[in-house]
Amino acid sequence: MTDTIFALSSGAPPAAIAVVRVSGPQALELLEALVGPLPDERRLSLRTLRAPGSGELLDRALVVWFAGERSVTGEALVELHLHGGRAVLDAVEAVLADMPGVRRARPGEFTWRAFRNGRLDLVQVESLSDLLRAETEAQRRAALAEEGLSGKVEQWRRALLHLSALVEAALDQSDEDDVPSDRTAIDALGAELIADLGRVLARPGAERLFDGVRVVFAGPPNSGKSSLINALAGREVAITSAIAGTTRDVIEAPVKLGGVAFVLTDTAGLRGAGSDPIERIGIERAERRIAEADLVVWMDETAEPHVRGDRLIRIHPRSDEPGREQAAGLLPVSAVTGEGLGALVALLVERAAQLLPRESELALSRRQREHLARCHEGLLQFRQEPDELIAAEHLRVARQALDDLTGRAGTEDLLDALFATFCIGK
Ligand SMILES: Nc1nc2c(ncn2[C@@H]2O[C@H](COP(=O)(O)OP(=O)(O)OP(=O)(O)O)[C@@H](O)[C@H]2O)c(=O)[nH]1
Ligand SMILES: [Mg+2]
Secondary structure (H helix, E strand, O other), rough: OOOEEEEEEOOOOOOOOOEEEEEEEEEEHHHHHHOOOOOOOOOOOOEEEEEOOOOEEEEEEEEEEEEHHHOOOOOOOOEEEEOOOOHHHHHHHHHHHHOEEEEEEOOOOEEEEEEEOOOOOHHHHHHHHHHOOOOOOHHHHHHHHHHHHHHHHHHEEEEEEEEHHHHHHHHHHOOOOOOOOOOHHHHHHHHHHHHHHHHHHOOOOOOHHHOOOOEEEOOOOOOHHHHHHHHHOOOOOOOOOOOOOOOOEEEEEEEEEOOEEEEEEEOOOOOOOOHHHHHHHHHHHHHHHHHHEHHHHHHHOOOOOOOOOHEEEEOOOOHHHHHHOOOOEEEEOOOOOOOOOOHHHHHHHHHHHHHHOOOOOOOHHHHHHHHHHHHHHHHHHHHHHOHHHHHHHHHHHHHHHHHHHHHOOOOOOHHHHHHHHOOOOO
């Protein structure tokens, strides 16, 4: 029999309220043992909780229960809204853990049960995971929009099934010359699906949104890279000094600027001659980061930037200092006076916006994009394949890709990896 699981689903104690969730076949029995006769289903009710054996008073708390057909986990579910003190929680949890067949939940286990019982598909689970880890406004909106993917995938799946049915029918009829095959409908539906999937695939992915847009600060030693990163991050991320060659390794600082997640990367000052072997390794690393960056803040007024185009942001650093000629057209920025910092942030946010999914527009994760791309590819091959039997096989591959996307055909290791990212009580 399935275990009944419980966990604290709200934040760490002490808190005003601690919500303990219990899910599984014995959840209702357990609630009855704690509070006596059950209140109405889905009705938050004030009850006295007592330890089943001793009758000892545990807490007075709001309790609520849901039958399996209506709960998020698809099992009988109980919520105890306890006073959020550590001792209250300990006492109640000790009583729960003592009951036979009842144990503490593993991380993500409530969500895992919801998935197993068909309450959520994998895309919805991922959206939930993203929502829980969202730290910026943009991440929160993207996570909420991601939920819409599940419905979209279901539409595509139905359209694909319909398409397959048309193709099968055409195959059956191909022996009988007098029955025309439905080639026009098949072509139209195929083209529509390809276009629809293509549109979603063409959008920027969600990775940058959650992992942060990678901005590398590069320029000669002493140009003020580390000082500028410290000023933008509002904390001492890197050591700064008047000694040229202070920064040698790559230092990353995740920051939120203008509601967008960035990873600011400090690098060793770029110079050729005169640098020692360790500094040279630092410079090699800097060059690698520059090559991989989404954006590069180039802090050299004279030297030719190592990147071009949309990735490049040129500034005139240490702009407060007399004697440093302001190069024409470069944004003057000073880590000391704060001049130009706001303008630089605005520029970073503006450039980042081009790399990120548009607000509340559906953005795919790498995993989602891979499966969707496989589906798209299957459809393209289906359209080009003159042999109807082989074409039907391409369609099957496309359908399989969508099933992989929603987890209908989920492999265990993938599921383990995903659910392990959840916290206990979720
Ligand atoms: N006046 C003024 N001084 C600055 C500014 N930014 C940095 N400095 C000074 O310039 C020197 C070098 O600054 P860093 O931030 O260490 O320069 P860096 O580019 O990281 O140097 P390396 O790590 O050696 O490549 C330090 O003495 C800083 O105090 C600025 O905006 N204005
Ligand atoms: Mg430095």
